[in-house]
Amino acid sequence: MISTSPxxxxxLQLKIGGMSCSFCTMTIERMLMRMExxxxxxxxxxxxxxxxxxDPTLRTPLELRDTLRKFGYTVRDPDKVKAFEEQQAELRxxxxxxxxxxxxxxxTLIVMILRWLGVRQPWFQPLMIALALLTxxxxxxxxxxxxxxxxxxxxxxxxxxLEFGAFAGLIGxxxxxxxxxxxxxxxxxxxxxxxxxYHLLSGWASLLVRTRASESVRRLLALQPETARRVNPDGSxxxxxxxxxxxxxxxxxxxxxxxxxxxxxxxxxxxxNEALVTGEPLxxxxxxxxxxxxxxxxxxxxxxxxxxxxGEESFLAQVARHIEAARAMKPGILALADRVLAWYVPxxxxxxxxxxxIWGPGAWLLSGQPDWARAVFAALAVLVMGYPCALGMxxxxxxxxxxxxxxxxxxxxxxxxxxxxxxxxxxxxLDKTGTLTxxxxxxxxxxxxxxxxxxGDLLWLAASAERFSEHPLAQAVVDAARxxxxxxxxxxxxxxxxxxxxxxxxxxxEVLVGSPRFLAEQGVNLSPLQDAxxxxxxxxxxxxxxxxxxxxxxLLAIRDALKPDARETVARLRELNIEPVMLTGDNARxxxxxxxxxxxxxxxxxxxxxxxxxxxxxxxxxxxxxxxxGDGINDAPALMQADVGIAIGAGTDIAIESADVVLTSGRxxxxxxxxxxxxxxxxxxxxxxxxxxxFNGIGVPLAVTGLVPPYWAMLAMxxxxxxxxxxxxxxxxxxxxxxxx
Numbered sequence: 001m002i003s004t005s006p007x008x009x010x011x012l013q014l015k016i017g018g019m020s021c022s023f024c025t026m027t028i029e030r031m032l033m034r035m036e037x038x039x040x041x042x043x044x045x046x047x048x049x050x051x052x053x054x055d056p057t058l059r060t061p062l063e064l065r066d067t068l069r070k071f072g073y074t075v076r077d078p079d080k081v082k083a084f085e086e087q088q089a090e091l092r093x094x095x096x097x098x099x100x101x102x103x104x105x106x107x108t109l110i111v112m113i114l115r116w117l118g119v120r121q122p123w124f125q126p127l128m129i130a131l132a133l134l135t136x137x138x139x140x141x142x143x144x145x146x147x148x149x150x151x152x153x154x155x156x157x158x159x160x161x162l163e164f165g166a167f168a169g170l171i172g173x174x175x176x177x178x179x180x181x182x183x184x185x186x187x188x189x190x191x192x193x194x195x196x197x198y199h200l201l202s203g204w205a206s207l208l209v210r211t212r213a214s215e216s217v218r219r220l221l222a223l224q225p226e227t228a229r230r231v232n233p234d235g236s237x238x239x240x241x242x243x244x245x246x247x248x249x250x251x252x253x254x255x256x257x258x259x260x261x262x263x264x265x266x267x268x269x270x271x272x273n274e275a276l277v278t279g280e281p282l283x284x285x286x287x288x289x290x291x292x293x294x295x296x297x298x299x300x301x302x303x304x305x306x307x308x309x310x311g312e313e314s315f316l317a318q319v320a321r322h323i324e325a326a327r328a329m330k331p332g333i334l335a336l337a338d339r340v341l342a343w344y345v346p347x348x349x350x351x352x353x354x355x356x357x358i359w360g361p362g363a364w365l366l367s368g369q370p371d372w373a374r375a376v377f378a379a380l381a382v383l384v385m386g387y388p389c390a391l392g393m394x395x396x397x398x399x400x401x402x403x404x405x406x407x408x409x410x411x412x413x414x415x416x417x418x419x420x421x422x423x424x425x426x427x428x429x430l431d432k433t434g435t436l437t438x439x440x441x442x443x444x445x446x447x448x449x450x451x452x453x454x455x456g457d458l459l460w461l462a463a464s465a466e467r468f469s470e471h472p473l474a475q476a477v478v479d480a481a482r483x484x485x486x487x488x489x490x491x492x493x494x495x496x497x498x499x500x501x502x503x504x505x506x507x508x509x510e511v512l513v514g515s516p517r518f519l520a521e522q523g524v525n526l527s528p529l530q531d532a533x534x535x536x537x538x539x540x541x542x543x544x545x546x547x548x549x550x551x552x553x554x555l556l557a558i559r560d561a562l563k564p565d566a567r568e569t570v571a572r573l574r575e576l577n578i579e580p581v582m583l584t585g586d587n588a589r590x591x592x593x594x595x596x597x598x599x600x601x602x603x604x605x606x607x608x609x610x611x612x613x614x615x616x617x618x619x620x621x622x623x624x625x626x627x628x629x630g631d632g633i634n635d636a637p638a639l640m641q642a643d644v645g646i647a648i649g650a651g652t653d654i655a656i657e658s659a660d661v662v663l664t665s666g667r668x669x670x671x672x673x674x675x676x677x678x679x680x681x682x683x684x685x686x687x688x689x690x691x692x693x694x695f696n697g698i699g700v701p702l703a704v705t706g707l708v709p710p711y712w713a714m715l716a717m718x719x720x721x722x723x724x725x726x727x728x729x730x731x732x733x734x735x736x737x738x739x740x741x
Contacts (some may be wrong), residue, residue, distance in 0.1 A: 132170060168380040458546055
């Protein structure tokens with residue numbers, strides 16, 4: 001008997017064009033999940049991406065792409081640059097269609113005004129017919145195709161609602177050509193033109209927002225140098241494109257340069273800034289045998305590096321994949337307007353059917369004579385009246401109002417998801433470095449055997465010896481001396497020992513500054529300060545030891561200082577019933593110390609970039625909404641995965657591009673302000689939707705009577721839009737009122 005092991009599911013990540021609302025994400029998910037062999041579909045509306053899990057023995061990528069195309073969506077080129085160009089082309093196309101629709105609508109409006117003023121011309125009628133047909137089947141042809149694909153699969157969405165309204169207008173107009181006493185042809189044709197153009201406007205605005213939303217992956221991959229200095233077997237050097245390198249070749253990296261590839265150090269020693277991996281400001285000492293990562297910064301010494309990983313296997317490429325996967329697997333957010341539409345669309349169609357039943361079979365049962373003319377008129381009037389023009393404005397206007405309030409507090413709201421979800425957040429994941437802390441090494445404590453009680457001799461001697469060093473820790477020592485107004489002397493015989501420390505003569509005294517291990521190797525007895533050294537290291541601080549003329553003088557503790565409002569912000573988040581969680585690439589000891597200082601109980605330390613996104617997913621698996629706050633490249637996948645990503649404005653472009661909210665001031669307390677603004681904006685959205693649907697809620701049942709002319713639908717549009725505008729921007733609201741609400 002031959003046993004076969006199950007085939008591992010394959011993954012296909014696609015860039016999809018043509019999505020306009022969360023109904024589209026549900027449509028795609030339902031459609032693909034009905035296909036045999038498809039086991040999972042994750043669709044991101046904000047980033048127009050889908051991640052499909054499927055059995056490669058039953059389905060091919062081509063079949064999945066063709067299915068999406070048949071449904072009316074476009075599948076963009078997998079090349080990121082080409083995909084962006086295609087997205088720009090779609091935006092230009094949508095703008096062109098909108099301009100044509102706007103032109104048709106303007107002419108229609110002029111004709112309607114002339115008719116209302118009593119002007120009658122024989123060419124008005126054919127012109128109105130032409131404008132309605134050009135708008136519905138010309139500028140709006142792609143909407144018609146998407147509505148048909150949705151309807152034939154039993155999916156009712158905003159495209160279907162639009163086309164029912166538009167075709168009701170066209171049918172009513174055609175009937176008006178034969179029964180002008182019952183069906184006002186001009187008004188029916190005009191409504192078909194108006195609502196189609198409005199839908200084009202909504203689609204263009206939605207595409208515009210998404211096109212500008214995120215280029216983080218493209219920015220990330222640009223961090224890696226395009227060229228490298230290759231060392232040939234004979235010792236000569238050539239500058240070649242990174243793409244021409246092969247595994248096992250050697251490259252030279254000079255101080256201050258970005259490391260072009262992932263590799264292993266063969267020669268040299270240097271301090272390397274790997275903040276893109278760990279987010280930590282302190283450099284990592286590299287010596288022969290150490291691993292280095294492409295995109296990190298070589299700071300002090302020259303390195304000879306052997307290439308170990310290239311292309312898709314490199315660290316930056318893996319982070320890019322983590323970001324893309326997080327985009328596609330980010331939990332779907334069904335906007336409030338779309339939740340209302342889920343009930344509203346069937347309700348409108350039901351009222352249309354009810355009108356036919358009342359005036360057809362109903363009238364026949366009561367009077368013995370069905371009134372089919374009124375039945376048709378009433379059904380068409382219901383479908384025309386049912387299209388809610390203010391619906392598309394309800395959420396954007398509330399967001400504009402909330403966005404203005406946020407901007408005054410140093411907060412940039414980059415997506416509608418932020419307004420929608422902030423009120424539901426129950427976990428907030430906080431990065432340590434650059435978020436809870438300043439992200440810059442500073443002297444936190446001095447332990448001195450000097451007679452100077454303030455440690456002036458210790459700091460003066462250390463800063464003088466380190467004056468010519470380029471090491472970040474040395475700069476922290478020099479900066480501390482300047483802050484204490486200590487005049488730093490010029491050292492003689494300066495010598496840097498890579499990865500260890502420095503040796504110099506300061507006014508005739510031999511000074512050693514570096515790691516405790518370095519001083520011990522030089523024969524310095526550290527036992528007088530051993531207890532203090534152990535206590536500082538247990539507290540998670542980096543310790544620099546200082547010796548003068550062979551005897552230990554003192555210790556300098558270096559750490560990343562807390563932001564002034566970190567403790568207060570964590571406390572305020574707890575008051576909002578939001579549980580703070582720390583997620584950091586730093587070691588557990590340091591993370592626990594910082595967490596205890598700010599009042600955070602749940603800590604995940606030593607976490608790599610891809611693992612951060614997974615930790616966020618695990619929190620989301622509890623059924624609660626999760627926000628993530630960070631500032632570095634290593635935070636980008638988690639920022640993308642979170643229900644709401646919040647970036648510190650002083651952070652990297654990658655983090656900012658991956659976030660929904662940006663704290664432009666860098667003030668941590670702005671997080672709490674953002675929660676208050678998000679909650680109020682959501683309430684404004686709900687109020688706007690109630691106002692938007694109030695007119696339709698009254699008008700649709702009235703239309704069932706057959707007494708509502710089509711121009712009432714246009715008046716309802718104007719009235720509902722005006723009401724939404726007044727609610728969104730009428731009156732002023734102080735920040736104190738917002739905070740109390």
